[in-house]
Amino acid sequence: MSRHFPTIDFRANARRVAPAVPAAVQRATMRFLANRAAVVQEMGQARWEDLRRAAHDLRLHTVEHLDYYLARAEAQILAAGGAVHWARDAAEARRIVLSIAQQHGARCVVKAKSMATEEIGLNHALEAAGIEVLETDLGEYLVQLAGQGPSHIIVPAVHMTKEGIASLFRQRLGVDAPAEPQALAGIARSRLREAFLSAEVGITGANFLVAETGTLVIVTNEGNGRMCTTLPPVHVAVVGIEKVVPDWESLTVLLKVLARSATGQKLSCYTSFITGPRRDPAEHGPRQLHVVVLDNGRTRILRDARARETLLCVRCGSCLNVCPVYNHVGGHAYGWVYSGPIGAILTPQLLGTAVAGSLPFASTLCGACSEICPVKIPIHEILLHLRRRAMEGDEMDPPVASGLIRAGAKVSAWFLRSPWLYAAAAHLAGMMQRPLWRDGWLHWLPPPLGRWTLVRPFPTFQGDFRSWWRRRRGGRIAARPPRNGTGRDD
Amino acid sequence: MTEAREAILRDVRAALGRSESSPVAPMPATAGVRAREPGSLEDEVDLLLAEVRRLDGVAKRVPDRGSLASALAGLVNAEAIRKATLWSTSGLVRWGVAEALRALGVELIAPGTDPRDLAECDLGVTEADAAIPETGTLLLRSSAAQPRSVSLLPRVHLAILTPAVLRPDLHHAFAEVSGSGYCVLITGPSRTADIELAVTIGVHGPRALHVWVVEQP
Amino acid sequence: MTVRAKLFITCIGEQFFPQALKSTVTVLERVGVQCEFPEGQTCCGQPLLNSGFQSEARGIARHWLRVFGSGEEYIVAPSGSCVDMVRHHLPDLFPAGSPERAAAVAAAERIFEFTQFLVGVLQVTDVGAFFPHKVAYHASCHLLRGLGVRDEPRELLRAVRGLELLSLSQEEACCGFGGVFSLIYPEVSQTILEAKIRAIAASGADVITACDPGCLISIAGGLVKMRSRVRALHIAELLAADTSAR
Numbered sequence: 001m002s003r004h005f006p007t008i009d010f011r012a013n014a015r016r017v018a019p020a021v022p023a024a025v026q027r028a029t030m031r032f033l034a035n036r037a038a039v040v041q042e043m044g045q046a047r048w049e050d051l052r053r054a055a056h057d058l059r060l061h062t063v064e065h066l067d068y069y070l071a072r073a074e075a076q077i078l079a080a081g082g083a084v085h086w087a088r089d090a091a092e093a094r095r096i097v098l099s100i101a102q103q104h105g106a107r108c109v110v111k112a113k114s115m116a117t118e119e120i121g122l123n124h125a126l127e128a129a130g131i132e133v134l135e136t137d138l139g140e141y142l143v144q145l146a147g148q149g150p151s152h153i154i155v156p157a158v159h160m161t162k163e164g165i166a167s168l169f170r171q172r173l174g175v176d177a178p179a180e181p182q183a184l185a186g187i188a189r190s191r192l193r194e195a196f197l198s199a200e201v202g203i204t205g206a207n208f209l210v211a212e213t214g215t216l217v218i219v220t221n222e223g224n225g226r227m228c229t230t231l232p233p234v235h236v237a238v239v240g241i242e243k244v245v246p247d248w249e250s251l252t253v254l255l256k257v258l259a260r261s262a263t264g265q266k267l268s269c270y271t272s273f274i275t276g277p278r279r280d281p282a283e284h285g286p287r288q289l290h291v292v293v294l295d296n297g298r299t300r301i302l303r304d305a306r307a308r309e310t311l312l313c314v315r316c317g318s319c320l321n322v323c324p325v326y327n328h329v330g331g332h333a334y335g336w337v338y339s340g341p342i343g344a345i346l347t348p349q350l351l352g353t354a355v356a357g358s359l360p361f362a363s364t365l366c367g368a369c370s371e372i373c374p375v376k377i378p379i380h381e382i383l384l385h386l387r388r389r390a391m392e393g394d395e396m397d398p399p400v401a402s403g404l405i406r407a408g409a410k411v412s413a414w415f416l417r418s419p420w421l422y423a424a425a426a427h428l429a430g431m432m433q434r435p436l437w438r439d440g441w442l443h444w445l446p447p448p449l450g451r452w453t454l455v456r457p458f459p460t461f462q463g464d465f466r467s468w469w470r471r472r473r474g475g476r477i478a479a480r481p482p483r484n485g486t487g488r489d490d
Numbered sequence: 491m492t493e494a495r496e497a498i499l500r501d502v503r504a505a506l507g508r509s510e511s512s513p514v515a516p517m518p519a520t521a522g523v524r525a526r527e528p529g530s531l532e533d534e535v536d537l538l539l540a541e542v543r544r545l546d547g548v549a550k551r552v553p554d555r556g557s558l559a560s561a562l563a564g565l566v567n568a569e570a571i572r573k574a575t576l577w578s579t580s581g582l583v584r585w586g587v588a589e590a591l592r593a594l595g596v597e598l599i600a601p602g603t604d605p606r607d608l609a610e611c612d613l614g615v616t617e618a619d620a621a622i623p624e625t626g627t628l629l630l631r632s633s634a635a636q637p638r639s640v641s642l643l644p645r646v647h648l649a650i651l652t653p654a655v656l657r658p659d660l661h662h663a664f665a666e667v668s669g670s671g672y673c674v675l676i677t678g679p680s681r682t683a684d685i686e687l688a689v690t691i692g693v694h695g696p697r698a699l700h701v702w703v704v705e706q707p
Numbered sequence: 708m709t710v711r712a713k714l715f716i717t718c719i720g721e722q723f724f725p726q727a728l729k730s731t732v733t734v735l736e737r738v739g740v741q742c743e744f745p746e747g748q749t750c751c752g753q754p755l756l757n758s759g760f761q762s763e764a765r766g767i768a769r770h771w772l773r774v775f776g777s778g779e780e781y782i783v784a785p786s787g788s789c790v791d792m793v794r795h796h797l798p799d800l801f802p803a804g805s806p807e808r809a810a811a812v813a814a815a816e817r818i819f820e821f822t823q824f825l826v827g828v829l830q831v832t833d834v835g836a837f838f839p840h841k842v843a844y845h846a847s848c849h850l851l852r853g854l855g856v857r858d859e860p861r862e863l864l865r866a867v868r869g870l871e872l873l874s875l876s877q878e879e880a881c882c883g884f885g886g887v888f889s890l891i892y893p894e895v896s897q898t899i900l901e902a903k904i905r906a907i908a909a910s911g912a913d914v915i916t917a918c919d920p921g922c923l924i925s926i927a928g929g930l931v932k933m934r935s936r937v938r939a940l941h942i943a944e945l946l947a948a949d950t951s952a953r
Contacts, residue, residue: 215668250517
């Protein structure tokens with residue numbers, strides 16, 4: 001990574017979250033989960049699980065033969081009259097896109113929602129070169145106007161109120177805006193329509209890139225994706241290498257699970273299939289299509305067979321919706337463009353554990369994410385794998401744990417694997433807690449256990465099972481006779 | 491640029507332990523599509539209409555050419571259509587849609603015009619190349635005679651189709667279009683829930699979607 | 708043929724939930740299981756593994772295998788997360804082909820969580836319990852998603868005489884304990900716990916029960932802090948209760 005990223009301090013970020021944010025986030029996630037449950041039930045659980053298995057297996061197959069499918073995709077895009085550019089990292093991708101924009105004298109570009117372009121920091125680079133960048137996805141438009149980051153992958157501005165948006169429009173657009181969603185969306189519609197019609201370049205990502213025909217697949221609800229890829233004369237698509245899909249048959253499987261998982265729609269309103277620029281000058285559509293194929297750390301993820309399935313992600317957001325941690329902090333706490341469980345495994349792998357080592361720990365390992373993921377990424381297992389990378393280091397990254405923490409782990413391990421030390425420690429704890437004992441609970445503990453008592457009292461050490469067992473064995477407490485009728489003889 | 495290409499492909503191969511001549515395993519058997527089995531044609535048309543309505547679109551059967559003319563009159567009134575643009579497809583020509591609209595006093599704009607002019611249109615009329623009842627989805631191709639903006643820029647999008655273009659599953663629709671350039675799947679009018687999760691219909695794409703199935707083409 | 712089971716009492720269980728362990732023995736003996744208690748046991752290593760210290764966890768796991776790794780008896784633990792650790796993580800701590808890996812794989816096949824053992828192995832749902840109270844059940848994550856134990860605890864609870872099983876909103880939502888998570892991100896653990904406590908309060912139950920001591924110490928602490936009168940009991944304690952114990 002050529003950019004320097006500051007260390008992501010998840011705990012500090014989480015503490016700064018305003019209470020209104022988790023409340024708003026939970027309204028969104030609960031709605032999406034309920035809608036998803038309804039369409040899954042309509043399809044039938046067995047058929048749904050079948051699709052998940054198919055989606056996982058085809059994605060894994062693709063990723064395991066990624067060189068072949070990338071080369072094929074490129075050949076097909078070229079045959080269809082498109083241009084293909086390869087970007088090893090964010091800086092290279094920015095240079096490529098900027099160069100294309102400048103070649104066409106772009107003063108304004110319109111963008112459909114693309115996490116890949118956020119990942120590479122494209123907007124800032126274009127603006128620094130004097131090019132106006134307009135996010136056209138309504139949620140992204142709103143957070144762009146407000147100068148904030150997204151709080152959810154699918155509904156980035158869910159943390160904003162309609163009153164706040166009305167006031168934002170008044171300040172930034174100089175329009176008198178009523179605090180009413182339909183009216184506010186209408187204002188955005190007319191503002192952005194003008195931009196769609198006059199922008200020289202449309203920039204998007206792609207949900208998938210079908211290798212069989214070199215087709216970009218773009219999934220939206222608002223129509224902005226279609227606008228960005230139909231009206232401006234030049235279309236630039238920034239596509240991570242892992243977005244490749246072998247063929248249309250595989251695409252069918254993925255489209256059947258994507259919208260259902262994301263919002264509980266059977267399909268999003270618009271799914272565009274773009275194969276090269278327009279074929280006929282009389283046809284609508286861009287004259288030129290440029291596909292920027294982006295690595296930016298994905299080949300590094302590929303190297304690790306235990307974490308490789310991170311690349312199967314189709315960016316549906318359902319892991320966010322079901323995650324207890326995400327639901328109580330929202331997207332900003334994760335410190336970068338990817339949040340929730342997928343963010344907790346993707347960010348440390350793209351930015352390194354020195355920057356994002358706090359994220360794999362931002363999980364209770366409840367497993368709900370893996371259970372809901374439409375492509376069956378074993379997220380909870382990859383989280384554990386990355387925790388080890390952070391604390392002990394591996395071939396990919398050196399350890400980031402401080403010497404003190406590693407010493408603490410060593411000492412705890414001694415106590416936990418030696419019966420003698422274990423018993424001694426329990427006995428000692430039992431004695432030392434006496435002064436701290438209040439109503440049968442410990443309301444204060446020294447660090448690091450003090451973090452527990454910040455939240456709730458700690459139970460007292462009261463381990464008397466062994467002495468109880470030994471007394472029973474000695475016959476002083478008679479064992480209960482077995483209940484009649486269990487059919488087991490003794 | 492070629493340097494970047496070589497570097498990335500080399501890194502991919504190295505990561506996977508593959509070489510340029512490594513074979514590609516066949517797609518796993520579990521990865522196949524199980525396409526949906528359709529009901530009767532009547533049921534499939536009903537399903538399409540029901541799904542489109544569920545998505546806040548307006549959907550109906552139009553028994554024949556005669557009814558089509560009166561349906562158009564109804565639409566022009568209800569949606570205050572003054573300017574329209576339409577595709578030039580065999581169906582739309584045969585049904586005389588352009589004439590019917592002109593007769594209703596609607597100004598027709600050629601679909602290949604500048605998008606700014608198309609954006610002034612109240613109505614865009616297309617003929618769907620395929621429809622998938624299970625999801626209430628229309629498939630529209632693109633060509634000089636079938637410009638993409640007609641279903642995108644006007645305020646109202648009217649898609650007319652015949653029962654013959656119904657397909658049981660996305661899988662079947664794709665089999666027909668995968669080799670032929672741009673196409674779009676349209677599932678309901680445009681919408682967003684970005685502002686406080688309140689569903690707003692009609693964001694950048696059309697505010698209203700009308701789907702008519704002409705039964706006696 | 709008497710069924711024999713080695714008790715794996717778990718570190719959290721031993722230090723903070725001895726009553727649950729005693730109740731586990733009571734119930735197992737009541738249904739005719741002969742219990743053994745290997746005294747050398749300490750911990751399965753999960754806290755170290757979850758903290759990212761795999762090599763330290765390996766040392767603890769090695770000791771666990773010394774204690775439990777041989778023999779043919781069942782191993783029963785009143786904790787879903789500890790059984791999930793042994794079943795799904797212990798083998799991977801050792802190199803393929805090593806004797807420890809083989810011992811771990813064999814132990815993984817013999818180890819069961821308490822309710823899973825009663826219902827799945829012994830085919831028993833009625834353990835002769837009497838507990839006339841309103842009870843809500845919290846489905847611990849590792850038990851539910853790690854081990855796939857969903858219905859067994861509920862079946863056992865429904866067979867308890869006098870027990871009224873109430874539904875808990877978001878029953879399968881995490882309680883926010885997450886082991887080391889509660890120490891690394893205490894504030895987030897708190898907000899998740901508070902949501903669980905609110906659901907418990909709203910359920911109308913007098914008792915909240917679960918199969919995992921880890922969840923229970925967090926929930927119990929949360930209930931104390933809220934000055935709630937709801938008691939947090941391990942499922943074994945409910946199942947051990949009968950007419951002779953009041």
